[in-house]
Amino acid sequence: MLSLERLHVVLVSPRNPLNIGAAARAMANFGFRHLVVVAPYEEHWREAKSAVGASELLQNARRAESLQGAVADCTLVIGTGTLAHRRPEQTVIPLPELTPFIDVEFARGGRVALVFGPEKRGLTREDLALCHMLVEIPTDARQPSMNLGQAVAVCLYELAARRKTGPHPSDKNKGVARMGHPANPAEERADAASMRDPACARDLDLLAAVVAETMQAANYSPAAMKKANDHDLRLLLRRLAFTRSDARRILGLFRRILWRLKRRTGLKD
Amino acid sequence: MLSLERLHVVLVSPRNPLNIGAAARAMANFGFRHLVVVAPYEEHWREAKSAVGASELLQNARRAESLQGAVADCTLVIGTGTLAHRRPEQTVIPLPELTPFIDVEFARGGRVALVFGPEKRGLTREDLALCHMLVEIPTDARQPSMNLGQAVAVCLYELAARRKTGPHPSDKNKGVARMGHPANPAEERADAASMRDPACARDLDLLAAVVAETMQAANYSPAAMKKANDHDLRLLLRRLAFTRSDARRILGLFRRILWRLKRRTGLKD
Numbered sequence: 001m002l003s004l005e006r007l008h009v010v011l012v013s014p015r016n017p018l019n020i021g022a023a024a025r026a027m028a029n030f031g032f033r034h035l036v037v038v039a040p041y042e043e044h045w046r047e048a049k050s051a052v053g054a055s056e057l058l059q060n061a062r063r064a065e066s067l068q069g070a071v072a073d074c075t076l077v078i079g080t081g082t083l084a085h086r087r088p089e090q091t092v093i094p095l096p097e098l099t100p101f102i103d104v105e106f107a108r109g110g111r112v113a114l115v116f117g118p119e120k121r122g123l124t125r126e127d128l129a130l131c132h133m134l135v136e137i138p139t140d141a142r143q144p145s146m147n148l149g150q151a152v153a154v155c156l157y158e159l160a161a162r163r164k165t166g167p168h169p170s171d172k173n174k175g176v177a178r179m180g181h182p183a184n185p186a187e188e189r190a191d192a193a194s195m196r197d198p199a200c201a202r203d204l205d206l207l208a209a210v211v212a213e214t215m216q217a218a219n220y221s222p223a224a225m226k227k228a229n230d231h232d233l234r235l236l237l238r239r240l241a242f243t244r245s246d247a248r249r250i251l252g253l254f255r256r257i258l259w260r261l262k263r264r265t266g267l268k269d
Numbered sequence: 270m271l272s273l274e275r276l277h278v279v280l281v282s283p284r285n286p287l288n289i290g291a292a293a294r295a296m297a298n299f300g301f302r303h304l305v306v307v308a309p310y311e312e313h314w315r316e317a318k319s320a321v322g323a324s325e326l327l328q329n330a331r332r333a334e335s336l337q338g339a340v341a342d343c344t345l346v347i348g349t350g351t352l353a354h355r356r357p358e359q360t361v362i363p364l365p366e367l368t369p370f371i372d373v374e375f376a377r378g379g380r381v382a383l384v385f386g387p388e389k390r391g392l393t394r395e396d397l398a399l400c401h402m403l404v405e406i407p408t409d410a411r412q413p414s415m416n417l418g419q420a421v422a423v424c425l426y427e428l429a430a431r432r433k434t435g436p437h438p439s440d441k442n443k444g445v446a447r448m449g450h451p452a453n454p455a456e457e458r459a460d461a462a463s464m465r466d467p468a469c470a471r472d473l474d475l476l477a478a479v480v481a482e483t484m485q486a487a488n489y490s491p492a493a494m495k496k497a498n499d500h501d502l503r504l505l506l507r508r509l510a511f512t513r514s515d516a517r518r519i520l521g522l523f524r525r526i527l528w529r530l531k532r533r534t535g536l537k538d
Contacts, residue, residue: 026419028412053412096430138430143297143322146422150295153419154426161365161407 003106004160008034010070012127013118014148015041021048021058022149023116028054029153030160035061036070036113050149067115067127068205075110075198076102077238079131080155081122089235092134095158101133102159110198114155119148129231130201132238199247204237207247210254217261272375273429277303279339281396282387283417284310290317290327291418292385297323298422299429304330305339305382319418336384336396337474344379344467345371346507348400349424350391358504361403364427370402371428379467383424388417398503399470401510468516473506476516479523486530 009027014020014037024035035057037045051058064070071077078098079090093101105112115131117123128134137146137154146154212230214220242250278296283289283306293304297320304326306314320327333339340346347367348359362370374381384400386392397403406415406423415423481499483489511519 022416022419025412025416029406029408029415029419031409050416052416053414095426137298137426139298140300140429143294145322146298147291147294147319147321147418149416150291150298150419150422153415153423157364157406157423157426160409 003103004031005033006106006111007032007102007159008036008071008074008111008113009152009156010036010038010064010067010113010115011040011148011152012038012067012070012115012123013041014045014116015119016148017042017045017048018050019119019148020045021050021052021054023152024048024051024054024058024061026149026153026156028057030156032156032160033057033060036064037061038064038067038070067130068201071113071115071130072202072205073111073200074113075108075200076105076112076133077115077131077201078102078112079115079117079123079128079134080151081117081134081136088128088134090128090131090133090238092136095135095137095155098135099159105198108198111200114159116148116152125231129234130238132241197244199242199244203244203247204234204242207242207251207254208233208237210251210258214254214258214261217258272372273300274302275375275380276301276371276428277305277340277343277380277382278421278425279305279307279333279336279382279384280309280417280421281307281336281339281384281392282310283314283385284388285417286311286314286317287319288388288417289314290319290321290323292421293317293320293323293327293330295418295422295425297326299425301425301429302326302329305333306330307333307336307339336399337470340382340384340399341471341474342380342469343382344377344469345374345381345402346384346400346470347371347381348384348386348392348397348403349420350386350403350405357397357403359397359400359402359507361405364404364406364424367404368428374467377467380469383428385417385421394500398500399507401507466513468511468513472513472516472520473503473511476511476520476523477502477506479520479527483523483527483530486527 009023009032011020011023014023017040020037020040027033027035040063046058046061048058062070078101102112114135115123115127117127123131135155137151139146208230211233212226215229215233216226240246278292278301280289280292283292286309289306289309296302296304309332315327315330317327331339347370371381383404384392384396386396392400404424406420408415477499480502481495484498484502485495509515
């Protein structure tokens, strides 16, 4: 269960400290440890009484000022929510099918963020643009909106508890004889990729900034279109599943292009 | 999804109305309708604000004075809880493996109760003796105790949402060509039993009362042992999976024995 250490639960602007405490309690119930709270409304959320058996987890939670900062170290950022009234731009995975994606990410050495939006409105379009994929809890169409603490509990149950008795148990006993070999099919599938070092959100943000600057410099992206183009660029970069060296190489290319563009503009002037 | 109608969520002596509301909200999220609240502590539980999108469900909830009364019509009563500190006398099923048992019960025309205990102490030994089987949510051994509303959400997610995308989807399209044939393996397994009419809790309670009276009359069960024997008898009757006609036949037998015993005692006196 060590890999659960590499999953971070991120709550974006939660309004009610009781829900933060409830999320912490569910994390303790299912063996998760790393909570990040982005720009909470209430200052005294660390004292939430609802964090039964999880007060230490809540004390150790990280506070971040932005979602971008919260997920900077993560290689796979998964947004949650009921997407009934949206047309999301990323892949949407039903919760019961999420586990293999996370297993693959863990097998390639990545860190995963599971992001929950505020109680009333959920994640914004800007928040979603920072996600590689979205997960949807299959709910009744007449009442899709879940309580935050319950949504966290359901997601973590699916990711942690099911795999203990689920269809792909990782057989620790056999592990001794098969040292170095993946113990389950998901890890096997990721085996080819496991030598790779996936790009984290920070790498992608840096690359996006340089590409955006290049687009400006090349007059590809007029000021009026900048926001929309930046949004599309974020989504594109997250779809491509770069390794760190991919990201570095492309970054180098764009820096070079940018330098040339600026020099040429300089010559023209 | 019609079969979800035949699952009743039963909350025994919940202390906090917010938890009752949260349970109702989760029921609405996952398409369940029938809530029974047994001897709640607070009178004003029907107004719980936490029942977002489920106020009608809460208004229509049934109130019962005892668990026995709450589950009288049910043919399969499933107790929930973390059983870390107990040695339950019934079969314990991990939540991820529960669905087939419920599918089988639905296929044989039964009604299922899923019973949750009060917040602090959970179901008592007496409550558990009214259950045919127990279900356990696999939680971390260091923090097994879940919030009531979150436990309800996790169980209902497992029963409802998973089956929509799970490993045994009931293929409605194929159903046209295979009319009358069960659409999934669980139903197939239950097919032989589907003509049977399972005994409900009320049938078993009546039988238990007559058997207990017979034990008394036969001096099998001295007064000091009555409580323990009644407890064991309850568990035994629930293990045996009687149909209604089984229950009626055995009831007739015991009534006959009882009549003979009493007559003989009468002759002796």
